[in-house]
Amino acid sequence: MVFIPGFGSDQSVWHPVARAFFADFRVVLLDNAGTGSYLHESFQQSHYLNMTAYADDVLEICAELKAKQIILVGHSMGSMISVLAANKQASLIDKLILIGASPRYLNDGDYFGGFTQHDLDELYTAITLNFDNWLDGFAKLAMGSSHEPSLAEKFADAIRGIPRAQMLTALCAIFQTDHRADVEKIDTPTLLIQAKDDVFVPFAVAQYLHKSIRGSSLNIIDADGHLPHVSAPQKVIDAIAGFV
Template sequence: MPPPLLERHQVRIIGRLDAPDTLVFVHGFGTSQQAWQAVAQAFESSHRLVLLNNAGCGAGAGLGAQRHRYLNLRAYAEDLVAIGAALDLQGATLIGHSAGAMICALAALRQPALARRLVLIGASPRYLDAPGYVGGFSDADLNALYRAVTLNYEQWAEAFAPVMMGNPDRPALALRLADSIKSIPPEDALTTLCAIFQSDHRADLAQLRQPTLLIQAHEDAAVPLSVAEYMLDKIPHARLALIEAAGHLPHVSAPQQVVEAIADFLAVQPLATPP
């Protein structure tokens, strides 16, 4: 039986178990490890893969009495570091999406030996606008979001998902995202949203020492291109892959482009992603 920590986060280890390189996938808000299915499949024959669910997500228990701990992203990063320690991971490639991207970055800062490289997809160190910085959201935007989540969570999820997913010609993608969001208890979702949208990790970027790939979709309703360019400027060893994809979840809507960007960064030949 797995240790309670690994069981709580539904940690799965798949792929080539004896591979010298390990890829760790960390999802963003509203999704679970299932969001990585197409991307992970492309690396199964060449890498050891670790997939997990962040606290309060997936089929595991909700945040419950620990909800107060998760009012900032550092708590999620501490979980990732603890998972790495439990699995004796060193020199892994951490691959994170959205909030998961910053969780990976913070984990790499907290335990540098854990991460050899970082892949950050749709990442943002701060979502709220500030003097001289365009994060993409105003105070009024966030107040409206919190109010909508509180008043009618399911209705908000059904409206939020299509905006984040983009690709209106493929409505099934947004429907799946909405269902995934609605599977999270409203109180947990609000806690996580506060941790994400109230965060400001701009000062942490310059401390990263790992080679870092930033993957940014051409059209992203949550993260403007200017944010990716800001991160590129602040992270010492970063490169930017601007991919032909729309929406904030390109690993779901355009997995082949994401796989190609990661494979180029890792200098490996991946399997083709399923159509």
């Protein structure tokens, strides 16, 4: 099982969930480029303008470990990285588990991703002009209102450690890309895990993915916030265990 974190998180975010599978699986935890233990100096802005480079990194790690029959578990940004990796090396990937996934955050005609371009422009401006206030609000929204403040504070601290230019590059790679065509190519057994109340990924997006990915399963868990693997790890463990 290879666990891929979302924006602002490093591999430690998976510890509560991943340890439940140590006995039955070879578990691999990794950091996306530019976060965690990955040297910030190695993050090349021009290389990580979209998710493809991150997917290539995951496949390179899997090749180095000679991993086969892989279950990719991705959260948010990590979900689309998983989708791209599965499309590139379908023979290596046995299953996909996508948590809080969105193929496109921007609204587009009848597609409701939850954000307008004006929303995103305001986000980029807030990061540039008033970072601390933006980060405090973003972390609280992401974690959900019903959880311990320390969870949001820890998430904010992780984001604060990312150089600002790298953060904006990663956010643009997330928010300005469209992976709807990529999810339609998936032919791998897929579990979609969606928190009941996720401010960043509307339920309509989970339904869209469920419809677009052939044979996928959709598990709506009783949790709020965009990081249920942090705020409600046992519910995520139960959902994964029922699928693998």
